[in-house]
Amino acid sequence: xxxxxxxxxxxxxxxxxxxxxxxxxxxxxxxxxxxxxxxxxxxxxxxxxxxxxxxxxxxxxxxxxxxxxxxxxxxxxxxxxxxxxxxxxxxxxxxxxxxxxxxxxxxxxxxxxxxxxxxxxxxxxxxxxxxxxxxxxxxxxxxxxxxxxxxxxxxxxxxxxxxxxxxxxxxxxxxxxxxxxxxxxxxxxxxxxxxxxxxxxxxxxxxxxxxxxxxxxxxxxxxxxxxxxxxxxxxxxxxxxxxxxxxxxxxxxxxxxxxxxxxxxxxxxxxxxxxxxxxxxxxxxxxxxxxxxxxxxxxxxxxxxxxxxxxxxxxxxxxxxxxxxxxxxxxxxxxxxxxxxx
Amino acid sequence: xxxxxxxxxxxxxxxxxxxxxxxxxxxxxxxxxxxxxxxxxxxxxxxxxxxxxxxxxxxxxxxxxxxxxxxxxxxxxxxxxxxxxxxxxxxxxxxxxxxxxxxxxxxxxxxxxxxxxxxxxxxxxxxxxxxxxxxxxxxxxxxxxxxxxxxxxxxxxxxxxxxxxxxxxxxxxxxxxxxxxxxxxxxxxxxxxxxxxxxxxxxxxxxxxxxxxxxxxxxxxxxxxxxxxxxxxxxxxxxxxxxxxxxxxxxxxxxxxxxxxxxxxxxxxx
Numbered sequence: 001x002x003x004x005x006x007x008x009x010x011x012x013x014x015x016x017x018x019x020x021x022x023x024x025x026x027x028x029x030x031x032x033x034x035x036x037x038x039x040x041x042x043x044x045x046x047x048x049x050x051x052x053x054x055x056x057x058x059x060x061x062x063x064x065x066x067x068x069x070x071x072x073x074x075x076x077x078x079x080x081x082x083x084x085x086x087x088x089x090x091x092x093x094x095x096x097x098x099x100x101x102x103x104x105x106x107x108x109x110x111x112x113x114x115x116x117x118x119x120x121x122x123x124x125x126x127x128x129x130x131x132x133x134x135x136x137x138x139x140x141x142x143x144x145x146x147x148x149x150x151x152x153x154x155x156x157x158x159x160x161x162x163x164x165x166x167x168x169x170x171x172x173x174x175x176x177x178x179x180x181x182x183x184x185x186x187x188x189x190x191x192x193x194x195x196x197x198x199x200x201x202x203x204x205x206x207x208x209x210x211x212x213x214x215x216x217x218x219x220x221x222x223x224x225x226x227x228x229x230x231x232x233x234x235x236x237x238x239x240x241x242x243x244x245x246x247x248x249x250x251x252x253x254x255x256x257x258x259x260x261x262x263x264x265x266x267x268x269x270x271x272x273x274x275x276x277x278x279x280x281x282x283x284x285x286x287x288x289x290x291x292x293x294x295x296x297x298x299x300x301x302x303x304x305x306x307x308x309x310x311x312x313x314x315x316x317x318x319x320x321x322x323x324x325x326x327x328x329x330x331x332x333x334x335x336x337x338x339x340x341x342x
Numbered sequence: 343x344x345x346x347x348x349x350x351x352x353x354x355x356x357x358x359x360x361x362x363x364x365x366x367x368x369x370x371x372x373x374x375x376x377x378x379x380x381x382x383x384x385x386x387x388x389x390x391x392x393x394x395x396x397x398x399x400x401x402x403x404x405x406x407x408x409x410x411x412x413x414x415x416x417x418x419x420x421x422x423x424x425x426x427x428x429x430x431x432x433x434x435x436x437x438x439x440x441x442x443x444x445x446x447x448x449x450x451x452x453x454x455x456x457x458x459x460x461x462x463x464x465x466x467x468x469x470x471x472x473x474x475x476x477x478x479x480x481x482x483x484x485x486x487x488x489x490x491x492x493x494x495x496x497x498x499x500x501x502x503x504x505x506x507x508x509x510x511x512x513x514x515x516x517x518x519x520x521x522x523x524x525x526x527x528x529x530x531x532x533x534x535x536x537x538x539x540x541x542x543x544x545x546x547x548x549x550x551x552x553x554x555x556x557x558x559x560x561x562x563x564x565x566x567x568x569x570x571x572x573x574x575x576x577x578x579x580x581x582x583x584x585x586x587x588x589x590x591x592x593x594x595x596x597x598x599x600x601x602x603x604x605x606x607x608x609x610x611x612x
Contacts, residue, residue, distance in 0.1 A: 073524060075497040100518040104499045107446075107483035111490045116447055116574055119481045131579055136442045137357070138477050141365050142584050143372070143443075149575035184529040185496050191515065191523045200521025206609055239609055251543060265502060265539040266521045271359045271477060272386040272539060282605070291359035302588070303608065305601070309594055316587040322601045323594045332602035340606075 002037040002130070004028050005091030006060070007082055008051070009043070009101055012190075014071060015050040017043070020097030022163035024156050025055055028095050029164070031124055032060075037093075042085035043173075044078060046071035052173045057166030062173045063088055069180055072187040073101040075108070077180060082109045084178045092150040093130060098157050106155055115151035122160050130154075138271050139297035140290075158202075159277040159298070199236060199243035199262055206241040207278040207299055208232070209269055211286025212248040213307070215259065218327065229260045231330045238337035242278065244269035246292050269295035284326040288312030305329050345506050346404030347531060348464050349395040350457050351431070352472035352485060353388030355413045355421045355440065357381070359477070365581045371573070372443045372581040382417050382440075384425050387473025391537040393545060394504065395471050396429030402506065407431040408463070410456055412438045412449060415563050422559050427552035428545045433559045434460060438569040442478030443578065448571035450487030456567075457492065465492070467531050474499045474517075474536035482536070489534035497534040498526065503541060 006028035008021035017025075025041060032039035039060040043051050048064035055062070065081035082105055086094060094110075096102045098119060110117040123133040125144065132154055133144050192198070214228040236243055245260075245267040252259050268274065271291035281299035286292065288304060289312045296302060296317070303320045304313035314321045322329065357363060357380040364375040374380065384392070392409060399405035409431040411418055418435050436456055438449075457463070457470070470489055475482040482499065489497050500517030507513070510530040515523040517538050593601070 073518075074526065076495045079495070100500060100516070100524070103482055104497065104516075105486075107486035108490045108497065110483075111447075111487050116445075116576075117481075117483055119483060136479060136581075137363055137374075138359075138480060140363050140583075141442075141581060143365075143581040144579040146577050146579060147575045148577070181495055186527050188525045188527060190518065191525050192521070198521070202520060250539075264521075265541070266517060268539065280609070282609075289360070294359075297584075301608075303605065309592055314590050314592050316590055318590055319588055320591045320593065322596060322605075323592065324596065324598055324601055328598040329601045329605070332598050333605050336602055336606045337609075340610075 002035045002093055003040070003089070003091045004032040004035070004037050005040045005042055005086060005089040005094045007042045007044070007085060007094060007096040007102065009099070010045040010051050014046055017051045017054055018097065018099060019163050020099050020158045022165070023158065023161040024095050024097045025058055025164035026161045027124060027156055029058055031093065031095070031130065040089040040091060042082070042089060044070050044081045044085070048173060052171040053168045055164060055166065056169040056171035058164060062171050063176050064173045065176050065178050067178070073104065074185055074187050075105055076183055076185060079105040079108045079112070080180060081178050082106070083112050084176045086113055086151065088174070088176045092152065094151055094153045096153065096155050098155040103155060106153055110151070110153040113151055115153055116147055116149055117153035117155070118145065118147070119155040121154045121156050124154070135297070138294045139275055140294055200266060201240065201242040202276065204240055204242040205279045206239055207244050207276060207281040208235060208239070208241040209244040209246070209281065209283045209286055210249060210260065210263070211246045211284060212252065213285025213326065215249065215252060224327070225260060227327065229262065231327065231334065232260065233262065234334045235330055235337070238334055238341060242276065243267055244274070244276065244295070246270065246286050247272055271295070283313060283318070284330065288317050293317050345402045345510060346467060347398060347402060347469050348406055348467040349399065349469045349471055350408045350410055350460070350463070351388065351392045351395050352410050352453055352470070352488065353392060354385045354411060354476055354478065355382045355417055356385045356477040358383050365583065367581060372578050373441050377440060378414065378417070382421050384421055385473050385476050385478070387475060387477070387537055387539070389544070390540040390542070391471040391473055391535070392425070392429055392431065393542045394537060394540045396431070396545070397542055398504070398506070408434050408460055410434040410436070410453060412436040412452060412569065413440050415566055419563050426555035426559055427547040427549060430551050430555060433562045435563050435566040436569050437566040439571060442476070442480070443581070444571040445574045445576045446479060446481050446484045447487060447574050450484045450491065452569045452571065453484070454488045454491035457488065465532055469531050470494060470534045472536055474501070474538055485534055485536045492532070494532045494534050496528050496532070499536040500538045501535045501540070502538050504535065
């Protein structure tokens, strides 16, 4: 008989569970119900009280690995905490959010428990079994897989389940003792890109992607990188969109070319970048070739502005392609959006 | 020599991103159609790790880079013809299957055993590098598993920067949610660093480095030990291409004002 453990952790506030953790709780509840399996939720936090109360109505056994050592993500402490929670729960299937914190440690934990792991799970199916869907080759091939061995760790991609939203209440939490190893790593905090402009917004409805064309020579024979930067930042301010970029545009910064100073490799979308989830995506000055478009797998509605009517976007990659000068179009878009805001 | 490091870079080979991929299922499980004849490249994120390793060794005399790669010998040789011109390293090849469908745990076990057997490798100086994910399986677990098997409890994933300090410690910037980096300081090797893109551009081809590398690469390829990968209970129910073709409306005759108006309406629609 299967038993299900959902590993969770708190957000930067230190008290509330992350949205991805709450999504994993939903997945765990659904899976446990389908398999008629007992459900356990494990929490990693400095203080798990508030987090536990938020999932008190999930009908699960609650375990916590608490203490100041778990206030910050770190391999040595998080792996030890998750290992202790897993040993206490004795689960056959372990679900966890595919957050940076847990993707750092989950494979190591699986190994310590003699288990196996699969990550980037986008769906859980099956009738009497557990079938996990995930992508291969950077979102170009989709597969459904099963494992006959246990424990089986499954890291869930964010946005694939609804976040658990039960009534908060008092919770009975079992504190699990964790024997910490000698610590050689200290976490000093977080650092945002030095340009000071928040351009990556994972919760935005719209992804705006800038391609290398923004810094290429324009019809007047000159480059207009500064103007391009103002148009792009103006659009982000007016629309609340998240900014992505093609690799070629980001790489220009490292090659000493005319660049958009607020772009970093963190903005990169595609084969060597991110695969974000947004409801809509607008590509500008970008060819839409396959290495780039694989990063758009989870963008539902796609439009592109390109001067090339035969670009990759027009070959079944986008819903609408506008053959036009993105400088002209985005200037007018910004004017319209700004007028609506004022 | 205070910061002399032994850097092992784990790097697989992957189909060139511009190739069309078609999954097929054979007796040994799923794979790609004509996989052995598809042009291959070094895994992009692992390539970032290699360039960062070369950069570190250039700044820290006494350091050395090993490149451990698992794949069919013929494909490894093809890819190394290019990679060898980018950075100096000693190749440690393993003759095994190609592709994203073999189990990561089996891959990690073979890699860990191979690394543990590298002559002259000082574990106290070891920095285990690789990509934080591959462009094939993309699981982001192989490097962690290798690290665990080698008993390394300081691991970092999504690394974009490492800064060595005079006392042997180093600062690491790891990608976290929301376009930020987590900043950590590790007291020194051994450690595992799964690289994202880093900050270095791809080095230009250097024929002199290439010739020096090839003197050791070809004999190493001839000596490459064969490896088989266990399935570990992993079975594929289905492997397929997504239905990704959209019916694209191409607008060639709209004015910028018309396009802007349509885009603003689309952006605002639920």
